[in-house]
Amino acid sequence: MERVTLRIPAQQxxxxxQMVERGKYPNRSEAIRSAVREMLDEQQEQTTNNRNWAKV
Structure with missing residues (x-):
């Protein structure tokens, strides 16, 4: 894995x-990785849907 430095507002x-403390994620890094995976999945889904629509 590569290390990435980013700035995120304190509230976020x-x-x-809080999600880590509630046990939803084991740590901040995994929470952020999960958010990135979700974003990439959504982008892939949109790309796939646009391709399917264009073929009709």
Missing amino acids: IEEVE
Whole structure:
């Protein structure tokens, strides 16, 4: 894995920390990785749907 440095508003980090504390994610890094995976999945789905629509 590569390390990435990013700046996120304090309020958003606090919300991520709350999800970690509630046990939804084991740590902040995994929460952020999950968000990135979800974003990439959504993008892939949109690309696939647009291709299917164009073929009709």
